[in-house]
Amino acid sequence: MENKISFKHLVQKTCLKIIVEFVIAILVLYLLPLLSISIQVPGEETAYPVFLNIFSWIYICIALLVIVSLNIRQLLLKIHKEMNIVYHQSMWLESTDLTESLTILEFIETNQKINHMQQQIEGMLEKERQQKEVLVFKVSAASHDLKTPLTVIQGNSELLSQSAIEGKYLPYIQDIKIASNRMIEYINRLLLYSKTFYENENEWKEYSLQDVIESIDQEIHYLLKDKSIVTFQYNEQIDKNTTVYLHLNYVLRAVMNMMQNAVEYSQVDKKSIKVDLQYTQKQLVISVWNNGAYLTDETLQHADSLFYRKDKNRNLNDAHFGIGLAFVKRVSELHSGTLKIKNENDGVKVTISIHTGLSKK
Structure with missing residues (x-):
């Protein structure tokens, strides 16, 4: 030595x-x-x-x-x-x-400091992972516990609205139905988000690009009443027989979340939405652009954070729960991809890229 x-x-x-x-x-x-x-x-x-x-x-x-x-x-x-x-x-x-x-002593000292920093970072990441697991478990458990009584409230409000009750009480019953439906939707989204943190190999499968493109196209047109406001395009030179490996249900749900945001924030009097799909080097890139919207720097930075909403007062009339883009980001992470949000061409463009090889995080 x-x-x-x-x-x-x-x-x-x-x-x-x-x-x-x-x-x-x-x-x-x-x-x-x-x-x-x-x-x-x-x-x-x-x-x-x-x-x-x-x-x-x-x-x-x-x-x-x-x-x-x-x-x-x-x-x-x-x-x-x-x-x-x-x-x-x-x-x-x-x-x-x-x-x-x-x-060389300087390199030895540098290496020791790097090792020490790595150990600290690994410890912090492990602690954060454990905290996230506990949080996800609590959210999932609370959501399950709340879903049952809410379902009872929803069912009873349906029965009351169909029974012979004085007309003056019907608006209150209607409010109960709307609020309970909204809470159930909120809980379902939370449950779906928390579900992504639990491994389920059976739901990861191989699909042809043809199947993926057709599924996305069907979901987009199923969501929209006015089909004329959306344009779905992809590279015609793509080999549609190419096999990709992914969680299709999560990917479709992520695209739907992106579409719902685009519909909500696009120009009111003349909505325009463009969906673009590209596939290169085992990477599927899906972008959704809508007109008439502009996001501040703060919103661009935090839009994909769980529970983040532009409305600081968290208005009950706001149709957003702050889960949609957080779910999209989580899906991109599961597929070793990325999520990008930016202002572009007098509108907002949200792009998710996912790797479709035979491996996942």
Whole structure:
């Protein structure tokens, strides 16, 4: 095992090595061979030119250049090797600990600090994951507990509205029905969102691109009463027989959430929605654009956060629960993809990209 050394001392050691090797090279390869040759020197005034002529200086310079180059190269290779060790260990890779291979103190200290930071980050991520699991479990449990009494309220309000009750009570019954329906929808969305955190391999299947495109097209036109406001386009050169691996129900639900937002926020008097689908390198990219909307920087930053709503007062008349885009983001994460939201062409464009290979997060 090599001794540990600081970068400063390593440079000093290299310089000293260059000097020693240069002196040895001059002695062994120049002076000694020259002295071993019998030379007739007519006088002392001609002795030095024999040893120090122009060819001698050229030889000395070449020797020095070669020695310096070789030692600098060796130094740089050593630095490069240890930098690579630190770099690869700084990545999130499950590899063997190569700290013992390091000999430069600065790299050893840097590597130790990186390892310490990684351990802290891993601990924080694990803690966050556990907290999220607990939160999802509580939300799921609370949703299940609330769904049963709400279903009873909904059923009884239906019965009351159909029974012989004085007309003045009907508006109240109608309000109960609307509120209970809204709460049930809210709970169903929460349950669907929490469900994405539980593994279910059986729901991940292979589909042809043809099936995916047709399913999305059907869902879009099923959602909209006015079919003329939407344009669904995709690259005609796509091989529709290509097989993709994904959770189709989640993907369709994500697209529907994007469509519902587009319908809600598009221009009131002249709605226009464009749905675009692209497929390249095992990546399915679906974007939904709507006109007449503009999102602030704050909304763009937090729109995909769970329970986020533009209405800070959380008006009960607001049709949004703050779950839609959070669900879309979760679906993109499950498929190792991304969600992007931006203002574009006097409107808003939401794009989800999902990887369709035989692996998932």
